[in-house]
Amino acid sequence: MYKRINYITAILVLVCGFSVQAQVTTSSPYSRYGFGNVKGSLLPQLRAMGGISTAVNKVNGFNYINMQNPASYSGITLTTIDLGMSANLSSLSRGDVKESKFNSTFSHLAFAIPVSRRSAISFGILPYSDLGYSYKNSVKIDTMSVDQLYEGEGGLSKAYFGYGHRFGDHLSIGGNLEYIFGNLITTRATEYADAGALNSKLQNKNSVGGLNYSYGIQYNFNIAPKTVVTLGYSGSSSGKINSNQSYFATVYTRDVNGNENTALDTLNSVISAKSSIKLPMSHNFGISIQQTDKWLIGADVRTSKWSDVSINNVNQGLQNSYGASIGGQFTPDITSYNSYFKRVDYRLGFNYDKTYIKIGNQDIKQMGASLGFGFPLPSANGLSFYKINFTTEFGQRGTLTNNLVKEKFINFHLGFTLNDTWFRKYRVD
Numbered sequence: 384m385y386k387r388i389n390y391i392t393a394i395l396v397l398v399c400g401f402s403v404q405a406q407v408t409t410s411s412p413y414s415r416y417g418f419g420n421v422k423g424s425l426l427p428q429l430r431a432m433g434g435i436s437t438a439v440n441k442v443n444g445f446n447y448i449n450m451q452n453p454a455s456y457s458g459i460t461l462t463t464i465d466l467g468m469s470a471n472l473s474s475l476s477r478g479d480v481k482e483s484k485f486n487s488t489f490s491h492l493a494f495a496i497p498v499s500r501r502s503a504i505s506f507g508i509l510p511y512s513d514l515g516y517s518y519k520n521s522v523k524i525d526t527m528s529v530d531q532l533y534e535g536e537g538g539l540s541k542a543y544f545g546y547g548h549r550f551g552d553h554l555s556i557g558g559n560l561e562y563i564f565g566n567l568i569t570t571r572a573t574e575y576a577d578a579g580a581l582n583s584k585l586q587n588k589n590s591v592g593g594l595n596y597s598y599g600i601q602y603n604f605n606i607a608p609k610t611v612v613t614l615g616y617s618g619s620s621s622g623k624i625n626s627n628q629s630y631f632a633t634v635y636t637r638d639v640n641g642n643e644n645t646a647l648d649t650l651n652s653v654i655s656a657k658s659s660i661k662l663p664m665s666h667n668f669g670i671s672i673q674q675t676d677k678w679l680i681g682a683d684v685r686t687s688k689w690s691d692v693s694i695n696n697v698n699q700g701l702q703n704s705y706g707a708s709i710g711g712q713f714t715p716d717i718t719s720y721n722s723y724f725k726r727v728d729y730r731l732g733f734n735y736d737k738t739y740i741k742i743g744n745q746d747i748k749q750m751g752a753s754l755g756f757g758f759p760l761p762s763a764n765g766l767s768f769y770k771i772n773f774t775t776e777f778g779q780r781g782t783l784t785n786n787l788v789k790e791k792f793i794n795f796h797l798g799f800t801l802n803d804t805w806f807r808k809y810r811v812d
Contacts, residue, residue: 410473410484412516412788413747413780416740417692417701418567418660419514419538424450426465426491427796431755431774432710433732435681437669438601438615440555443676443714443728445757445768446802448493448505451667452599452617453557456495456547459503461768462805463495467798474791476783486515490796496805502548511539511563532572539565539591547599555601563624563662564592567694574637581647586631589694590655593624595662609675621664621691627655628695658695663687663739676718680711689739702746706736710753728757730774743785751778755796768802 414420428447429436440455441447446463449455470487493507515538520531540563547557572584599617606612630653633646664687671681685708689701710732719725732753740747755774762768776794783789 410475410486410515410517411780411790412475412518413738413740413790414512414514414516415533415535415569417512417689417699418694419512419535421512422510424509424541424543426493427467427755427772427774427798428712428728428730428757428800430776430794430796431730431732431753431772432679432681432712433683433708433734433753435669435671435683435708435710435732437599437617437667437683438613438671438681439669439679440601440613442673442679442712443717445770445800446495447800448495448507450493450505450507450509450543450545450559452601452615452669453505453545453547453559453597454555454599454601454615454617456503456505456545456557457501457549457555457601459495459497459505459547460500461497461802463493464801464803465491465493465507465798467491467772467796469797470795472793472795475788476791477786477788478783491798498546501550502546504544504546505559506542506544508540508542511541511565513538514567514569528576530572530574530576532570532574534570534572535568537566537568539563539567553602553604555603556599558596558598561595561597562592563595566590581634581636583650584631584633584635584646586633588629589658589660590627590629591624591660593622593626593660595622595624596620606672609677611673611675613671613673613681615667615669615671617667619662619665621662621688623659623661626658626660626695628658629654629656659693660695661691661693663689663692676714678711678713681709683708687739692739701739702741704737704739706734706749708732708734712757726759728770730755730757734778738780742787745782745785745787747781747787749778749780751776753777766804770800772796772798772800774798 436451440458446459448465467490469490473484475482491509495505497503514535517534522529541561543559543561545559549555567589570586574582597619601615603613632651634648635646636644667685669683673679686705688703690703692699712728712730714728716725736749738747753776758771760769774796780790781788
């Protein structure tokens with residue numbers, strides 16, 4: 384057991400060390416709205432199936448940590464660890480202007496431990512949202528050129544602790560207690576073309592930290608000896624979490640080379656004012672059909688009440704969102720000895736969302752397709768199971784209509800999953 388702990392510890396050090404240096408948030412103008420780009424509580428193996436999760440628990444006997452629906456924890460029978468990284472290649476276009484960006488980051492670290500034959504706990508940390516944008520609008524005031532600059536950086540993370548329990552042979556219920564924390568920093572500036580002109584800047588920083596909760600239920604039944612149907616529901620509360628707001632209004636100039644000089648004056652400032660952020664209530668419904676050791680297909684629908692979201696008691700003017708996902712997994716022969724690729728999990732999925740963003744009466748929609756693989760690794764003792772999960776998502780958000788921005792993206796997700804028999808008591812004859 385100690386060798387296994389050392390092995391996992393080494394992986395964590397390498398991943399976390401890389402993430403400290405590679406931690407870069409998103410580069411999307413649409414992250415300006417709300418809390419940024421909301422990531423969702425999905426591991427690579429679920430993203431590969433279009434994001435279906437509400438009615439997914441154990442697939443082909445392998446334990447998944449599905450924090451999107453904590454009822455799924457009840458099916459975990461082995462100590463499970465999942466950690467990973469993600470990368471994003473995005474292309475922004477508006478008229479004839481195009482720009483490409485590449486970002487990478489640590490994506491998740493999650494643990495699950497069975498408590499009994501019918502229950503398990505799970506805990507971990509993962510991103511909640513990413514904030515990252517920088518753009519400008521140039522306008523004419525009389526004969527003077529004026530640039531309006533908008534920048535944002537930061538994001539929120541989520542640490543959670545959850546428990547799931549199965550009642551009888553069919554019904555499972557679970558819940559997560561979540562601590563959401565991080566910083567959201569936004570800046571607006573007005574600059575004039577002349578060097579030495581007095582420019583103004585407004586910077587707002589929200590330091591967020593507070594508790595929220597989510598919950599879920601799953602019900603499964605057999606329609607054939609090896610075919611199981613699972614129905615699921617999950618949701619999250621619309622609670623308020625604490626925020627400390629700092630606000631600065633400054634005047635500054637730029638030199639002849641365009642470099643920003645030290646602020647000449649601070650016109651107004653507020654430091655660490657107590658406030659709050661209201662989260663959206665969300666609902667997810669799903670169904671899946673699984674043939675044991677062979678395949679799984681499923682579908683999800685979701686909705687979130689973003690119209691109630693407020694930051695520092697100011698409604699953000701967002702609209703309610705809804706979306707759907709469909710996807711599945713196929714394993715040709717999980718017991719094959721003469722062909723490794725017959726034991727590989729092949730995953731495919733599609734998703735569509737009408738997001739909470741609406742600009743100039745134009746709904747911002749997002750759609751995508753995903754492809755992924757689960758590569759099993761050899762087990763030395765027959766009691767440990769390892770798998771590398773790789774997922775690629777292709778998608779787009781927004782439109783060129785009304786001079787808006789179209790964002791095309793390719794997301795890469797890499798995860799390492801361990802199922803092991805830690806904490807088992809061995810009997811000596």
